[in-house]
Amino acid sequence: MRKKSKELRKLFNQPGIIRLVGAHNGLTARLVEEAGFEGVWASSLEISAAHLVPDANILTMTDFLDNAIEMNEAVDLPIVVDMDQGYGSSNNVARAVQKFEWAGIAGVIMEDNLFPKQNSLLEGEGRELASVRDFVGKIIAGKRAQRTKEFMLIARVEALIAGYGQEEAMRRAKAYVGAGADGIMIHSRKSDPSEIIEFVKAWDEDMPLVICPTRYPSFDEEEIKSYPKIRVVIYANHVIRTVVSAVRRSLQEIKNTGGIETISPKLISVDELFELQGTFNMLESQRECLERREEIMQEIECLAER
Numbered sequence: 001m002r003k004k005s006k007e008l009r010k011l012f013n014q015p016g017i018i019r020l021v022g023a024h025n026g027l028t029a030r031l032v033e034e035a036g037f038e039g040v041w042a043s044s045l046e047i048s049a050a051h052l053v054p055d056a057n058i059l060t061m062t063d064f065l066d067n068a069i070e071m072n073e074a075v076d077l078p079i080v081v082d083m084d085q086g087y088g089s090s091n092n093v094a095r096a097v098q099k100f101e102w103a104g105i106a107g108v109i110m111e112d113n114l115f116p117k118q119n120s121l122l123e124g125e126g127r128e129l130a131s132v133r134d135f136v137g138k139i140i141a142g143k144r145a146q147r148t149k150e151f152m153l154i155a156r157v158e159a160l161i162a163g164y165g166q167e168e169a170m171r172r173a174k175a176y177v178g179a180g181a182d183g184i185m186i187h188s189r190k191s192d193p194s195e196i197i198e199f200v201k202a203w204d205e206d207m208p209l210v211i212c213p214t215r216y217p218s219f220d221e222e223e224i225k226s227y228p229k230i231r232v233v234i235y236a237n238h239v240i241r242t243v244v245s246a247v248r249r250s251l252q253e254i255k256n257t258g259g260i261e262t263i264s265p266k267l268i269s270v271d272e273l274f275e276l277q278g279t280f281n282m283l284e285s286q287r288e289c290l291e292r293r294e295e296i297m298q299e300i301e302c303l304a305e306r
């Protein structure tokens with residue numbers, strides 16, 4: 001249970017940025033691992049979209065927990081769960097932290113939105129955030145609930161998203177550090193990184209920052225590295241967007257060509273799929289069990305004959 005949170009903390013202490021990639025099930029988490037990233041982001045947007053519901057607190061804590069468990073079992077990488085605003089009051093936060101930690105999740109990120117939330121990238125929605133007092137209470141409840149010191153609870157500041165400005169973003173971030181958060185995610189949906197850079201330059205706490213550059217994609221790793229206070233970058237939704245784009249393309253090709261001949265060689269083979277899902281390992285293990293069973297049955301029969 002402690003192992004992955006320990007690993008996540010270790011990553012924070014190593015040079016280089018930590019790249020968390022959004023996934024929505026065991027298979028996509030495994031593909032993130034296969035590609036060589038440092039961790040998996042159990043994104044509320046990816047998981048909600050995979051269930052074909054809006055990212056607006058429609059799914060419950062236990063839905064996200066089930067999903068996180070599936071992903072965690074699929075990979076050796078640490079999973080960081082997008083815990084939205086903690087699914088309710090500080091009591092809900094405490095319960096959620098206990099459940100995620102018990103399930104072996106390395107850490108969570110909790111945002112200062114109000115329930116019910118809207119996805120941060122959604123334009124044109126008036127936004128009101130939780131009061132600093134309420135959110136500080138939630139962080140305290142979450143930190144008190146964890147059983148190991150390694151589990152990480154990162155607080156996510158939505159002040160720039162809500163248009164509250166830099167000063168308020170900074171006030172909130174500092175309050176959340178004071179409440180015991182293990183890091184600060186500062187989020188923006190501006191199409192350039194200017195407000196993130198302004199925040200990062202003014203950040204004078206010894207506390208790592210997390211960013212999610214979906215809306216300002218030109219801010220790449222080379223540039224991010226020139227701001228060493230940014231320790232984590234989240235590529236939040238590119239996996240599910242790839243899935244939708246790729247599936248649409250394949251389906252159109254099948255429809256347009258009237259068959260599967262041209263599409264088949266462009267896809268992974270069925271054998272590769274068997275490999276990915278552990279079929280060959282399962283058969284090998286089954287063979288070994290059967291061999292062992294026969295050995296034991298022979299021993300039993302020998303004993304009975306004596």
Ligand code: SPV
Nearest residue numbers: 043044045119120121236
């Ligand atoms: C997510 O991936 O669910 C996030 C990031 O929380 S964002 O969609 O930008 O809100």
Ligand code: MG
Nearest residue numbers: 043044045082
């Ligand atoms: Mg989310």
